[in-house]
Amino acid sequence: MSKISTRTIDEIIxxxxxVDKNALSNERKNWGKSVEFECPLCNGTITCIRxxxxxxxxxxxxxxxxxxxx
Numbered sequence: 001m002s003k004i005s006t007r008t009i010d011e012i013i014x015x016x017x018x019v020d021k022n023a024l025s026n027e028r029k030n031w032g033k034s035v036e037f038e039c040p041l042c043n044g045t046i047t048c049i050r051x052x053x054x055x056x057x058x059x060x061x062x063x064x065x066x067x068x069x070x
Contacts (some may be wrong), residue, residue, distance in 0.1 A: 007066065011041055011066075014040050014041065015039070015040060015041060015061075015066055015068065016068060018037070018039070018040045018046070019046065019048055019057065019059045019068055022035060022037045022046075022048065023035065023048050023050065023057050023059070024048070024050050026050070026055050028055070030050050030055075031050055031051065031052050031053075031055050032050065032051070032052030033049075033050055034047055034048060034049040034050070035047075035048050036048070039061040039063055039064060039066070041061070041063075041064050041066060042061065042063040042064040043063065044061045044062050044063020044064055045061065045062045045063065046059050046060065046061045046062075047059065047060055047062070056069070056070040057069070057070045058070070
């Protein structure tokens with residue numbers, strides 16, 4: 001059974017907006033690349049990777065383990 005997130009809607013929106021602002025554009029040349037930036041929730045480091053397969057984004061914070069996947 002999966003663990004249910006205890007994040008608030010405000011935290012999810014805040015995290016997602018920062019990821020959207022800082023993620024590499026969805027141009028083919030950026031597929032397979034990653035970028036790091038500061039987490040708005042815990043000041044940890046978010047690593048955001050654009051998939052080399054389909055260009056989708058996966059972002060995870062090293063501090064609070066918050067993760068989003070497209």
